[in-house]
Amino acid sequence: MFGRRRKGIPVDKNGYVPVKEIVRRYQEKGNAIDSDTTDALVLPQRLTPREIEEWWNDPSICDIQGIDTKGSEIYSVPLSIRGKKRKALSRIAVIADKKEADRIRKILADSFTAEELERMSLGRSLIVSVTDSMRECTGYYLRRQHGIEVPEIVLEYGTTADGIVHEAVHHLRVVDGRTAFPTREGVLSPSYVKMSKKEKDRIVKKEESQTVAETVARTTIDRTESGYYSHIPGEDSRSAYLRDQQVISGSKALKGKAAIKAAQKNYDRSTISRAIISSNRRKK
Numbered sequence: 105m106f107g108r109r110r111k112g113i114p115v116d117k118n119g120y121v122p123v124k125e126i127v128r129r130y131q132e133k134g135n136a137i138d139s140d141t142t143d144a145l146v147l148p149q150r151l152t153p154r155e156i157e158e159w160w161n162d163p164s165i166c167d168i169q170g171i172d173t174k175g176s177e178i179y180s181v182p183l184s185i186r187g188k189k190r191k192a193l194s195r196i197a198v199i200a201d202k203k204e205a206d207r208i209r210k211i212l213a214d215s216f217t218a219e220e221l222e223r224m225s226l227g228r229s230l231i232v233s234v235t236d237s238m239r240e241c242t243g244y245y246l247r248r249q250h251g252i253e254v255p256e257i258v259l260e261y262g263t264t265a266d267g268i269v270h271e272a273v274h275h276l277r278v279v280d281g282r283t284a285f286p287t288r289e290g291v292l293s294p295s296y297v298k299m300s301k302k303e304k305d306r307i308v309k310k311e312e313s314q315t316v317a318e319t320v321a322r323t324t325i326d327r328t329e330s331g332y333y334s335h336i337p338g339e340d341s342r343s344a345y346l347r348d349q350q351v352i353s354g355s356k357a358l359k360g361k362a363a364i365k366a367a368q369k370n371y372d373r374s375t376i377s378r379a380i381i382s383s384n385r386r387k388k
Contacts, residue, residue, distance in 0.1 A: 113153040113160055121151050124233055126171055127178060127197050131228050131254045134163035134172055136195050142174045143167040182206045188218035195225040200234035204261060208232060208268055215269045215322045216276070217360040223279045227290075230275055231256040241331060242267040245274040247285065249292035266326035270319040277315065282364075284311035304383035316376045318367040320345075321353045335379045344375040351375075 114125045126149065145166035147159065158165055167173045180202075181193045193212065198205040212221065224230060231254055243259040246252055255278070257271040277283040278290055284307050286293035296304070316330045329345035336344050349355045352370045353363075371377050 113156065115153055119152055121153060121156050123149055123171075124199055124231070126151075126156070126168060127199060127231060128254050128256075129160055130163055130168075130172055131197060131231060133160075136229075138164060138167070139172045139176055139179055140174060146173060177202055177205065180205070181209055185209065185213045189213050189221055192218065192221035192225045195229045196232065197229070198232045198234075200232075200261075204234055208234075208259070211265045211268050212272060215265070215357065215359065216272065220276055220360060224272070224276055226279065228254045230254070232259065233257070234259050234261050236261055242328075243271045245271045247274070247278055247283075247287075247292050248290055250294065264326050264328050265323050266319060266328060266330060269322050270315060270330060273315045273318045273322070274311070277311075277318075284308075284314065301383060305381070308383040309379070309381040312381050313376050313379050314367065314371065316379075317348070317352055317371050317374055318363060320348050320374075320376075321358050321363040321366040324357050325349055325355055330376075332376060332379050332381060335381060336375050337378065337380065339375055339378075348374045348376055 113121060116122050143166050147155070147166060147168045149169055149171065151168070153160075156168075159168060163172060170176050170178065178197050178199060179194050181190050185193060193209050196209075196212075198208055200208065216224070228248075233256060235258060238258075238260045241260075242263045243257065246256040246258070248255050255275055257275065259268060259271065274283070278285075278287060281287075286296050286307075296307070299307075312332055316332050319330065325346065329341060333339075333341035333345045351373050353366045358366055
């Protein structure tokens with residue numbers, strides 16, 4: 105929970121600006137090229153709103169250690185990832201310990217093409233943050249909307265490939281213009297808030313079930329299937345998931361147009377298409 109704000113700058117209960125909020129501001133206002141070098145003036149990460157105010161207004165005036173300094177772990181990419189994928193992933197902020205951040209980036213590199221990752225990292229790009237535990241889900245996606253300028257994926261520590269790819273597919277569907285949510289130029293339309301619960305349920309059901317289908321197309325059999333499989337009438341969740349793996353992609357990990365085509369072509373035959381999903385339920 106954030107405390108009082110100074111000129112719109114969020115603070116924690118101790119009066120310091122949270123690291124995630126500094127990263128968010130850099131994604132929103134900074135220049136990715138800035139992290140290629142380290143400025144002569146480098147501020148520490150632990151800053152009060154007064155201390156960060158000038159950087160907050162213009163991140164180019166100096167650097168903050170580990171945020172926009174050269175070699176920042178928040179933007180580091182494993183050496184095994186090369187070429188266009190490496191460049192695209194270096195624009196996506198991952199806030200986690202190095203081992204977990206590297207694992208997440210490798211899963212993204214394995215599940216998406218270079219072109220898809222490039223589209224996912226354009227503009228204000230994307231933040232992926234990790235938390236210790238979540239009660240009702242293993243992750244969620246915060247799309248761009250009023251009050252949220254930088255999209256964010258929040259993951260439970262150790263979330264399997266299925267959960268990571270699921271949230272990334274949500275983001276890709278937005279940037280590709282395929283999301284079921286009413287969206288204009290990547291931003292959620294205010295009209296969604298005013299819709300009836302019935303309308304919201306229809307949109308959420310379509311978005312989540314189609315995202316699950318595309319996730320299945322992009323991943324091989326995971327030890328933990330999406331929680332949405334527990335909401336298919338008359339079906340055991342694990343059996344339904346394994347059946348969809350065969351029906352949608354033959355349990356192969358596809359990418360790009362092949363993954364999208366497989367998910368769309370086989371959606372009506374999938375078990376996830378019959379899931380009962382409500383707009384006030386989160387299951388990954």
